[in-house]
Amino acid sequence: MTRHQRHSGSAAMALLATTVLAAPSLASASAGPYPGDLGQAIAALLIFLGLATVLSKYAWRPVIDQLRRRDEDIAKRLTDADTKQAQADEAQAELSRQLENIDVQAEQVLGQARREAAAESTRILDTARDQAREVVARAEKDIAQAKAQARQDIQAATAKVAGEIAGQFLQEKLSADDHNRLVAQAAEQMDKGEEGEQ
Numbered sequence: 001m002t003r004h005q006r007h008s009g010s011a012a013m014a015l016l017a018t019t020v021l022a023a024p025s026l027a028s029a030s031a032g033p034y035p036g037d038l039g040q041a042i043a044a045l046l047i048f049l050g051l052a053t054v055l056s057k058y059a060w061r062p063v064i065d066q067l068r069r070r071d072e073d074i075a076k077r078l079t080d081a082d083t084k085q086a087q088a089d090e091a092q093a094e095l096s097r098q099l100e101n102i103d104v105q106a107e108q109v110l111g112q113a114r115r116e117a118a119a120e121s122t123r124i125l126d127t128a129r130d131q132a133r134e135v136v137a138r139a140e141k142d143i144a145q146a147k148a149q150a151r152q153d154i155q156a157a158t159a160k161v162a163g164e165i166a167g168q169f170l171q172e173k174l175s176a177d178d179h180n181r182l183v184a185q186a187a188e189q190m191d192k193g194e195e196g197e198q
Helices: 003-030 038-170 176-197
Strands: none
Touching: 038 176
């Protein structure tokens, strides 16, 4: 029991005692139906005090204790509710931050995907260009080799024909050395003619 509750109980008892003690004198002064006497007032006061003591020990104190426990329980529940509300507000704020970050993260992921796709596209194009250059270089090499081979074949055929024509013209049979010499001369003249054309 708190000091305030004790003080309130004592004040109530004093007021009640004053009322009980003053009641017989008020009753005799008013000359009402029951004048009473001092003995009866003291007996009533003693009965009242005994009853108040019993009630305070067995009824009022448990009721006051129960009310105090109820107040404490309500205060605890309010504190718990405030704590839970604060936690819920914090969780909601965190969720809002995460939702805002999701938009930013999604944009970052899309940007990264675009950059990677552009880099991959550039790499594929560069690889295709390199492969095309290699194909063109091989084709040019093959063409140059085929040209050189064709030139040699034409030179050999031309020299042979020229040798045969020269042999018939001279009406004599050429030796193998003469034939090779004429082929070489014809080839040189053809090379000079092609260089002049180029």
